[in-house]
Amino acid sequence: NPCFSLSSRVQPDPSGSETCVCLQVEKHLEPFRLSLEKLQDVSARLRKDMLRGLGKHAHHRAAVKMLPTFVRATPDGTEKGDFLALDLGGTNFRVLHVRVLEEEQRVLKMDSQICAIPQEIMLGTGEKLFDHIAACLAEFLDSQKLRGQTLPLGFTFSFPCEQKEIDKSILIRWTKGFNCSGVEGEDVVRLLKEAIHRRGDYDIGSVAMVNDTVGTMMSCGYRDQSCEIGMIIGTGTNACYMEEMKNVKRVEGEDGRMCINTEWGGFGDDGSLKDILTEFDEEVDKTSINPGVHTFEKMISGMYLGEIVRLVLLKLTEEKLLFKGCPSEALLTPGSFETKFISEIEDGLENAKKILTKLALDWDLVDACVARLVCDTVSSRSARLCAAALATIANRIRTNRGLDHLKTTVGVDGTVYRKHPNFSDELQAAVRLLAPKCDVSFLISEDGSGKGAAMVTAVAQRLALQSRLLEDSDGEDEEEEEEEEKANI
Incomplete structure (x- = not known):
């Protein structure tokens, strides 16, 4: 389990009071710790939702929308x-x-x-x-x-x-x-x-x-032609991948592939993740501008992670497990705990002390350790849930193609992936466990909305040219056949 244990941070005093604090803190954090079995279960639920989203009639009520992008190929290196x-x-x-x-x-x-x-x-x-x-x-x-x-x-x-x-x-x-x-x-x-x-x-x-997620995939695809998944995990989150056309029921045609924009941020909007939502997730959703919408995004993306941590710290303070039971005005203020604080606190205990001081909290060393543990627990859940979703896509591509083993690359962007000190390592480790028959590499996107947009256009232009050449070739073949028939007559 990549999560820390509080007991490794805090040596209990002879009275046992710190051991008691450790146990009570762990009780509040336990709902964030998802076992491998639970993550496999989450992955199976997403797989079902993806199938529903791809359906010709079922997609209207699907939480995961699976939108066709009409991008029919990734770069092959000949674009210019x-x-x-x-x-x-x-x-x-x-x-x-x-x-x-x-x-x-x-x-x-x-x-x-x-x-x-x-x-x-x-x-x-x-x-x-x-x-x-x-x-x-x-x-x-x-x-x-x-x-x-x-x-x-x-x-x-x-x-x-x-x-x-x-x-x-x-x-x-x-x-x-x-x-x-x-x-x-x-x-x-x-x-x-x-x-x-x-x-x-x-x-x-x-x-x-x-779409910006497609741009992320395509900007990486020119450098690595095995890149057929795009993922953003920053302020929000989303992913796209290359699906077999025969499975895209909303679009005519059976041949080839099409990039699907999953819109996986909506995973759970139908209540399918209710059993893993914590009281803190429910509070974040209730006070958001869009209650009941983007359930998965609210559990894992940068717009919400800081607020989840603030609510946990506030709960522990109210129960007199932190900061001598005295919350500061800042801790009581929604949005005051920025998501970037999570990365900074996990990067070192000295950072934790500075940020707690900045939030006007009366802290001691145990408080700083607990705050760091809370940050790690919340960000670790984010990485592992993101891994479960990504593994679902990798496993689907492998199954679609009837492969014993898939080698693929994910083009990735977003501040959570780029800036957090442990997120990418935890994500990749969990993907290896959840998609053991897939060798998944990661490539950070360079300007998906710019270079990626150009690559989508370049690929579309290449395919259009190939189609025209094929039509011309077919036309020439028909003319030759007609000439042969005349000659035979």
Whole structure:
């Protein structure tokens, strides 16, 4: 078990009072400690939910949505050329120029520009929003001396959408403070192209819509062609992977594969994880802006881990097991315990002392050790639950392909994975236990929303070219057959 034991941190005094504290603290932390058997059970539940999400009719009521992305392949190393990437997901958006070099198998970010979106545009008409984006894109093309070239564009649009094709995505609803009229229910690619057409002074080539998780997978896929899983574990969490087309019941076609955006953050929204939710998880959910939604995400992602730790520390304080039973104003304030404190505290006891002082708590050495143990226990559960979900995907890919052993790579991004001192090691160790027939490597993504968006576009362009060449070849074969028939007559 990767979790520490408190008794290894605290030597009991002759009176036994610290031993008593140890036992009572462990009683509160025990619900966070998930056995290998329980993790295997969680993995089996997710497997069932994934099947439901892939179903033609069952997906409407599935907690794990399993959204088709229309990305039909990962990079094969032959992609090359210049691409634009547009990343829109907040009060700023980014435009990038990306160059893909086949000889060196490298994806270079040539340059980028950040453009602000004023409040009046965020709340105005859709036409004004896309006119603003088109104007900023024109400015960027001029600065890069790209005006006159018709470059393909990868479009990362981080709002809830229903994707119909690689270049067709319908906005379901605005979030993040946007409320532009005339966009919900419409195809955002069409709206962007219409805005560019209204200007009439430049054009873009083909457009590929890109989910940020898919971008993570694709940005790694050019460096490692065995990369067919993308995972983000940061403020939020999600994963995607390459599924067999015959299993994607919502999309016509049986051949090949398609990348599926699992939206695994919603795992448990139907109550399937109720038995492993702690009282602290329930409190976090109840006080969130979206109660009952994104259950799995609230147990493992950076937006919520700090608050879970705060609630545990507060409970232990109220029971007079910490800080002499006296919580500070900061400890009583929701959101005051930042998730980055977890990483810092686990990195060393001196950090724990500084942070407890910063929170105006009256602490002693035992308190600092307990705080460190709480942080480790909560982050360890996050890593192991994330591993259970990731192992489900790896095991599914292996089973889909009828392999005795699968070798695959996960493209990964997110601050929890990147910044926490132990998270990646614990995650990888648990994946090895939960997917013993899979050799899973991990590759940290470099700018999935930029380089990844360009790679999705590059792969879509390669497949389209291959399809055209195949059609031309078929046409030539038909002409030859007709000539042969004439000759025979």
